[in-house]
Amino acid sequence: MYPTKYHKPASIADAVAALNGGDEAMLLSGGQTLLATMKQHLAAPSDLVDIRGIAGLSGISANGNELTIGATTTHAEVAGNVDVRRLCPALADLASGIGDTAVRNMGTIGGSIANNDPAADYPAGLLALNATIVTNTREISADDFFEGLFATALDEGEIITAVRVPAPSKAAYAKFAQPASLFALVGVFVADSGSGVRVAVTGAGEDGVFRHAGLEAALTGSMGDASIDAVDISDGNLISDIHGASDYRAHLISVMAKRAVLSL
Amino acid sequence: MSSGIGASVKRKEDKRFTTGKGKYTDDVRNDNQAYAAFVRSPHAHARVKGIDTSAAMAMDGVIDVLNGQQLTGDGIGNIICGWAITSKDGSPMNMGAWSALATEKVRYVGDAVAVVIAETQALARIAAEAVDVDYEELPVAASVLTSMKDGAPQIHENAPGNQIYDWELGDEAAADAGLASATHITSLDLTNNRLSPNPMEPRSAVAKYDDAEDHYTLYTTSQNPHVARLVLSAFYNVAPEHKLRVIAPDVGGGFGAKIYIYPEEITCLWASMKTNRSVKWTSDRSEAFITDAHGRDHVTSAKMGFDDAGKIVGFKVDTIANIGAYMSLFSSSVPTYLYAPLLSGQYNIQNIHCNVRTYYTNTVPVDAYRGAGRPEATYLVERMMETAAREMGMDPAELRRRNFIQEFPHQTPVLMQYDAGDFPKILEMAQETADVAGFPARRAEAEARGKLRGIGYSTFIEACGLAPSKAAGSLGAGVGLWESAEVRVNPVGSIEILTGSHSHGQGHETTFAQVVADRFGVPIENVQIVHGDTDKVQFGMGTYGSRSGPVGMSAVAKALDKVEAKVRKIAAHALEASEDDIVIEGGEVKVAGTDKSMAWHEVGLAAYIAHNLPEGMEPGLKESAFFDPVNFSFPSGAFICEVEVDPDTGTTEIVQFTSADDFGTIINPMIVEGQVHGGVTQGIGQALLEQVVYDEDGQLLNGSYMDYTMPRAADVPSFHVQHHETPSPNNPLGVKGCGEAGAIGSPPAVINAITDAIGTNDLAMPATPQAVWRAIQAGAKSVAAE
Numbered sequence A: 001m002y003p004t005k006y007h008k009p010a011s012i013a014d015a016v017a018a019l020n021g022g023d024e025a026m027l028l029s030g031g032q033t034l035l036a037t038m039k040q041h042l043a044a045p046s047d048l049v050d051i052r053g054i055a056g057l058s059g060i061s062a063n064g065n066e067l068t069i070g071a072t073t074t075h076a077e078v079a080g081n082v083d084v085r086r087l088c089p090a091l092a093d094l095a096s097g098i099g100d101t102a103v104r105n106m107g108t109i110g111g112s113i114a115n116n117d118p119a120a121d122y123p124a125g126l127l128a129l130n131a132t133i134v135t136n137t138r139e140i141s142a143d144d145f146f147e148g149l150f151a152t153a154l155d156e157g158e159i160i161t162a163v164r165v166p167a168p169s170k171a172a173y174a175k176f177a178q179p180a181s182l183f184a185l186v187g188v189f190v191a192d193s194g195s196g197v198r199v200a201v202t203g204a205g206e207d208g209v210f211r212h213a214g215l216e217a218a219l220t221g222s223m224g225d226a227s228i229d230a231v232d233i234s235d236g237n238l239i240s241d242i243h244g245a246s247d248y249r250a251h252l253i254s255v256m257a258k259r260a261v262l263s264l
Numbered sequence B: 001m002s003s004g005i006g007a008s009v010k011r012k013e014d015k016r017f018t019t020g021k022g023k024y025t026d027d028v029r030n031d032n033q034a035y036a037a038f039v040r041s042p043h044a045h046a047r048v049k050g051i052d053t054s055a056a057m058a059m060d061g062v063i064d065v066l067n068g069q070q071l072t073g074d075g076i077g078n079i080i081c082g083w084a085i086t087s088k089d090g091s092p093m094n095m096g097a098w099s100a101l102a103t104e105k106v107r108y109v110g111d112a113v114a115v116v117i118a119e120t121q122a123l124a125r126i127a128a129e130a131v132d133v134d135y136e137e138l139p140v141a142a143s144v145l146t147s148m149k150d151g152a153p154q155i156h157e158n159a160p161g162n163q164i165y166d167w168e169l170g171d172e173a174a175a176d177a178g179l180a181s182a183t184h185i186t187s188l189d190l191t192n193n194r195l196s197p198n199p200m201e202p203r204s205a206v207a208k209y210d211d212a213e214d215h216y217t218l219y220t221t222s223q224n225p226h227v228a229r230l231v232l233s234a235f236y237n238v239a240p241e242h243k244l245r246v247i248a249p250d251v252g253g254g255f256g257a258k259i260y261i262y263p264e265e266i267t268c269l270w271a272s273m274k275t276n277r278s279v280k281w282t283s284d285r286s287e288a289f290i291t292d293a294h295g296r297d298h299v300t301s302a303k304m305g306f307d308d309a310g311k312i313v314g315f316k317v318d319t320i321a322n323i324g325a326y327m328s329l330f331s332s333s334v335p336t337y338l339y340a341p342l343l344s345g346q347y348n349i350q351n352i353h354c355n356v357r358t359y360y361t362n363t364v365p366v367d368a369y370r371g372a373g374r375p376e377a378t379y380l381v382e383r384m385m386e387t388a389a390r391e392m393g394m395d396p397a398e399l400r401r402r403n404f405i406q407e408f409p410h411q412t413p414v415l416m417q418y419d420a421g422d423f424p425k426i427l428e429m430a431q432e433t434a435d436v437a438g439f440p441a442r443r444a445e446a447e448a449r450g451k452l453r454g455i456g457y458s459t460f461i462e463a464c465g466l467a468p469s470k471a472a473g474s475l476g477a478g479v480g481l482w483e484s485a486e487v488r489v490n491p492v493g494s495i496e497i498l499t500g501s502h503s504h505g506q507g508h509e510t511t512f513a514q515v516v517a518d519r520f521g522v523p524i525e526n527v528q529i530v531h532g533d534t535d536k537v538q539f540g541m542g543t544y545g546s547r548s549g550p551v552g553m554s555a556v557a558k559a560l561d562k563v564e565a566k567v568r569k570i571a572a573h574a575l576e577a578s579e580d581d582i583v584i585e586g587g588e589v590k591v592a593g594t595d596k597s598m599a600w601h602e603v604g605l606a607a608y609i610a611h612n613l614p615e616g617m618e619p620g621l622k623e624s625a626f627f628d629p630v631n632f633s634f635p636s637g638a639f640i641c642e643v644e645v646d647p648d649t650g651t652t653e654i655v656q657f658t659s660a661d662d663f664g665t666i667i668n669p670m671i672v673e674g675q676v677h678g679g680v681t682q683g684i685g686q687a688l689l690e691q692v693v694y695d696e697d698g699q700l701l702n703g704s705y706m707d708y709t710m711p712r713a714a715d716v717p718s719f720h721v722q723h724h725e726t727p728s729p730n731n732p733l734g735v736k737g738c739g740e741a742g743a744i745g746s747p748p749a750v751i752n753a754i755t756d757a758i759g760t761n762d763l764a765m766p767a768t769p770q771a772v773w774r775a776i777q778a779g780a781k782s783v784a785a786e
């Protein structure tokens, strides 16, 4: 690891100041992605601004039919939270399937979506659930937030503070894990908001998480696994790598979509 | 006897291991400690045109940056392969030069070109990145199928066409004639996938040069510290043996990868002298993936012929093996003498011929990995048997039974003389425990749930206890493969066993002590095992090839014989009895049929006080022995694997795994069971999950646990392990060795089960979900289609 300067601000304002103060300062949350990258000399932030000490950034609250999840809330907290379990059990299930216990106890929702790994789980959940990403300067809809591989709508120095998730009438997530990392080789999140079905796919897209129009149309028409058979899932723009070729991933999208629908 | 042979004694060493008090190489910190980081080639094949160290040297805290010219200039010798293989045309193998730090060329990604010595590890690594190496990239041959082609990039000047040797074993004419007489021939093309050993503790070396004494000490993660000292001294000219002490403290797993002497140990020793500092290097996992010797990597095509009665009449094998960029210490022997002599399996086959060609590639060296050669042979033979049975419409167990060797000793046509075994018996045990009779009902029940259920066998033999020195020598080995032991009975009766075997997780401190406890009836708490230090133990050949039991413990047993003989003399003299009437049991030395006795410690004391010893006897109670086996030992086993495949995703679940092993005498059933569990899990890893992938430029694509899949607890079932003991007649304890059986026998059992489930004979390891799904698509067997 290259030398770096560690900050632990107590407020967003202090965090912003620390971010602006360093040459190449970076936010640190659970560290499950960033620290490994630093150890491999693939990242070399001049300053690390650890936001886990900022009051109010962690924790989950329910307001009517809406969940607000603080940016530094760990995957384990989301997985075990009663409000999440009550209003959106699919999101709790998703969190409980991220990596392993150590990763879930350290990794955070803010860090996960800021990183926007093309195989991460949360992006699929937040996109399908039509969530809103709240930052220190604005609110961004999930549709606008996830822009591509490791790319988001965040501006330089912008800090995610929370995520707001409207409770769906029903939702489910089915994940086929990449066997080594346990990230998603293909993950499909199906959410029925009551007024329409949104289907988001992670792990498979060359441009990261995406909504699948064909599946959404078919399932909005008729919610059942039979509808999925009729959907043509093309392998265009899907990832091919040592863990799975694009045609296998296309096939898994169909299988995982069915499994999600069957568990709704 | 509660702590003797056959008792499941809890491991003595586990207190320190489970409380974080183990002492590993990286825990060593000397005064004046400095740290090494290697500058490694990012290219798989390139000419080194220049090395600019100025930026690194200018960094505060950088002590020195050293390169290969300096190393060879100081007379440090090239790294050698210790087993000479002769091609079938009589020519010697083509061993290319391997300098610990590359001088003119780099030949794999990770090949070291320079080393930075600095005040901290972090600084050394940063400075290593600042070393500017000017490379001229060369074309790359990253796989054996590429490097064997005409016009492939030439990797070593003295190996035309990249071939190292073209070797054969057996009688080709006889095998051809056998095949010609066959009424059925089964042909198979197989690959044995390339694996990364991944011991939990990465490699590490701490070298300390003492300029006042001109003496070196090396702490290192070694399975065989004495061999390390011998090679470092005799071939690499680091220091003469009496000026070099090698210590391998606790070693956290090896699986073969810690047998060899690598560039890093050599460089640390030399750099310690150059800088007059203690120099430490510890690999991280990324470095381990690109520098630890890998395992397997064979491509084989073979034919086996059968007569009307299902008897094997001929077996012909053509294997191509990847050696990597350089020949590692035992690399040449793995695809030859550790492989082809096992091709007879448990079967009475008269006509076998095997041809093996090995090639250099621009990949990290390939050497022995848990099982070493024997898994490759077993995978081939056992896939052959299962495939042949299917093709001939026979029960695969029945086909095996018809061919089993039933009389011992048995001479195969491929060098080996099997010592003992009862193959029908262990197959029957496994079949009973696995409830083979109930399989059709289980398969039908699985189908009702949409799953494809399959069952697969592997009945295998291995050669352990490497090896009779004379035989090994006649086959080209550069060393003898005996083992040494010294038994020291202290004046208070406690006992120290010095052994040249070295545990890297196997539990020698417990099992070796059990052998002593069994002999004299002393509590195992009073027995201490001393190993892993060339200053304490005079010499030894180390631990690999499941040799610590059959060879290492046998040396202990031999030394115990000598101690026992002296104890009898001392006691007979003191108790005024005849030596023949002395019995040693329960910690007492008694005169049979009388109430005369001495406590064990009284005999020890008598030996050292020496007031009343028999006329002419030397004082003291300390004996040593060297044991050179007369033959290998031959553990055998029958494994049955049952799987369920999800046809929608291709995912395989191992629902049942049954083993019946014959390890000869078992010293500690609990430890043996653990070895089987670990070995089978490793074999399941090979069969389902693991595969090193290089791209065509020789870049490693899965050099981390995020991409290289190790088996996890959830990937394996609860095993049904059982034993049948036919003691080996070739060593005093009758032990055969158990360290590798699981990894040797399990891959074909798993693949045979999956291919049974999905109805194909064409499936390669690792049988990942994608691979199985594709095989299903190709063969179109699915529950829906039936």
Ligand SMILES: Cc1cc2nc3c(=O)[nH]c(=O)nc-3n(C[C@H](O)[C@H](O)[C@H](O)COP(=O)(O)OP(=O)(O)OC[C@H]3O[C@@H](n4cnc5c(N)ncnc54)[C@H](O)[C@@H]3O)c2cc1C
Binding pocket: A026, A027, A028, A029, A030, A031, A032, A033, A034, A035, A036, A051, A071, A072, A097, A098, A099, A100, A103, A106, A107, A108, A109, A110, A111, A112, A114, A115, A117, A119, A120, A121, A122, A154, A158, A159, A160, A161, A181, A182, A183, A184
């Ligand atoms: C072994 C392993 C297995 C894993 N398996 C999975 C899996 O199955 N599924 C999955 O989805 N993920 C998986 N992960 C990733 C894990 O979920 C991480 O927690 C996540 O990617 C990053 O979150 P973090 O809190 O650790 O962020 P950090 O590593 O601290 O930061 C990640 C990035 O986000 C930035 N950042 C952090 N917080 C904020 C914020 N509030 N605002 C703006 N930018 C911010 C940082 O600057 C950094 O660039 C795995 C990780 C490991 C190590």
